Amino acid sequence: MVEVSMIGLDLAKSVFQVHGLDAAGQVVLQRRLRRTDVIKFFTKLSACVIGMEACASAHYWARTLSELGHEVRLIPPAHVKPYVKRGRKNDAVDAAAIAEAMARPHMRTVPIKTEEQQAALMLHRVRRLLMSQRTRLSNALRSHFAEFGIIEPAGDGGLSQLITAALDMPGTALPQPAREALALLAAQWRETSAKIDALDQEILAWHRGNADSRRVATIPGMGPLIASAIVATVGDPGRFKTSRQFAAWLGLVPSQHSSGGKTVLGAITKTGDRYLRSLLVVGATSVMARRGKKQGTWLAALLARKTPRQVSVALANKMARTAWAILVKGGTYEETASATVT
Template sequence: MDEVSMIGLDLAKGVFQVHGVDTTGDTVIQRQLRRGQMIGFFAKLPPCLIGMEACATSHYWARELTALGHEVRLLPPAYVKPYVKRGRKNDATDAAAICEAMASKGMTFVPVKTPEQQAGLMLHRARRLLVTQRTMLANAVRSHLAEFGIVEAPGEAGLGRLIPLAVDAADPSLPVAAREALAMLAAQLKDAEIKIEALDREILAWHRAEDASRRLATIPGIGPVIASTIVATVGDPSRFRTGRDFAAWLGLVPSQHSSGGKSVLGPITKMGDRYLRSLLVLGATAMLRRKTSGYGPWLASLLARKPARQASVALANKMARIAWAILAHGGIYRKPAAA
C-alpha cells in the first residue's frame, strides 16, 4: 500500500474498480470496492494522485477524496477511450486506462466543481428539462387538435387560443375521450410553465448574487441565463490561455483537415458543453433577428460577407471570447467606438 503513487478509479453506482501503480508503473493494487468501502479504503492510503473520468458523481467523489489529502484529477471520457485495450472492455480495463491516460504528458483535465457551482447548474438542467417537456406538450396539443380540423397559427398566441378548446371543450366536434385527454395535456403544460417561471426566478437570484455573472450580462446577447451558466460551468478562467482556447473548448471554432501542406476549414467542431454552446448561439441569433447593435461595424461587415446562420455562429464565438476576457481580466463590456 505504501508504494502506491497513482490510482485510476472507475466510478459506478455500487461497485468501483481501483487500479493502482507505483512510481515505476508496476501494478500494485487491483480490486473492487463497494460504495460504503470507498472512504475507509482511501483514508488508509498515504496521499497519492487519483484519476477519474468526469462523469456522474465524479465531482462529489473528487471533493471527498481531496478532503482526505489526495490529489484528484478528472479526465474527459473521450480522452480516456484511446487508452482502453481493444477487445477487453470491462471495469478493470477502464480503471487501468484512466491510470495510463493520467500519466500522459499534455493531458487536459476537468476542474472539480464546488457544491455552489453544481447547484447553479442544477437549476439550468432542471429548466432545460421542463422547457423540453413544455415543447413536447405544446406539439402534442396542436397535433391532436389538428386531427379534428382545429388548427391555429404558430407561436404562443395561436397556442393560447387552442388551450381553451382543450380545457373548456367548447367545440362539439371533439369526442368526450379526446376532451379528457387534451384537458390532461393542457393541465400538464400549464404546470410546466409555472415551474419554468419559478426556476427563472431562482436563476435570476443566483445571477444577481454573483459579481462575475452580473459583469457578463453587460455583453450584448448575454442575459442572466447565459451569464449564470458560463460562471457555473467554467469555474476558474485561468485554465484557458486565451479566449480562443475557451471558444475551442465550447466547440465554436472551425474543424481543420490538413494533409500535404493544404489546410481546409470545415464546420465547427461541436466539442465541449452542448448546452452552453447552444445558449450562446441562440443569444447571437436573437441579436441578429432583432438587429441589435452592440458590436460596432464588425457585425455589419460580417453580415455583408456571410449568411445569417454562419454569422450567428461567428457572433457566438466572439461573445464567448469576450466573456472569457471579462472573467479573466475583470471589468465590464464596452461597446467599440465607430471607425
C-alpha cells in the same frame, strides 16, 4: 499497505475498481471496493494522485477524496477511451486505462466543480428537460386539435388561448373522450410552464447574487440565463490561456483538415458543452436580428458576404471571447470591450 503513487479509479453505482501504480509505474494494487468502503480505503491510504473519468458523481468523489489529502484529476471519458485495451471491457480494464491516461504528461483534465456550481447547473439542466417536455406536449396538443379541424395561432400564447377556448369554455364541438384526453395534456402543459417560470426565477436570483454573472450579462445578447450558465460551467477561466482557447473548448472554432503545409478549415468542431454553445448561438441570433441592419459595422459587413447561420456562429464565438476577457481581466463590457460587438 503498499506504497502507491497513482491510482486509476473506475466509478460506478455500487462497485468501484482501483488500479494502483508505484513511482516506477508498476502495478502494485488491483482491488474492487463496495461504495461503503471507498472512504475507509482512501482514508488509510497515503496521499497520492487519483484519476477518474469526468462522469456521473465524479465531482462529488473528487471533492470528498481531495478533503482526505489526495490530489484528484478528472479526465474526459473521450480521452480515456484510446487507452482501453481492445477486445476487453470490464471495470479492471477501465481502471487501468484511466491510470495510463493520467500518466500522459499533456493529458487535459476537467476542473472540479464546487457544490454551488453544480447546484446552479442543475437548475439549467432541469429547465432544459422541462423545456423539452413542454415542446413535446405542445406538439401533441397541436396535432390532436388539428384532427378536429382546430388550428391554433403560433407560439405559447396562441396555444394557451386555444386551450381556454376549446376546453375551458362550454359548448365546444369536441367529443367527450377527446375533451378528457386533451384536458389531461393541457393540464400537464400548464403545470410544466409554471415550473419553467419558477426555475427562471431561481436562475435569475442566482445570477443577481453572483458578481461574475452580472458582469458577463453586460455583453449584448447575454442575459441572466446565458451568463449564469457560462460562469457556473467554466469555473476558473484562468485555465484557458487565450480567448480563442476558450472558444475552441466550446466548439465554436473551425475544424482543421490540414496537411503538407496547406490549411483547410471546415465547419465548427461542436466539441464541448452543447447546451452552452446553443445558448450562445441563440443569443447571437437575437443580436444579429436587432443590429444586423446597422450599416458600417463588423456585423453588417459579415452579413453581406456570409449566410445568417455562419454570422450567428461567428458572433457567438466573439461573445464567448468577450466573456472570457471579462472574467479574466475584470470590469464590464462597457468598460473593457466597448467595441467588441457592434
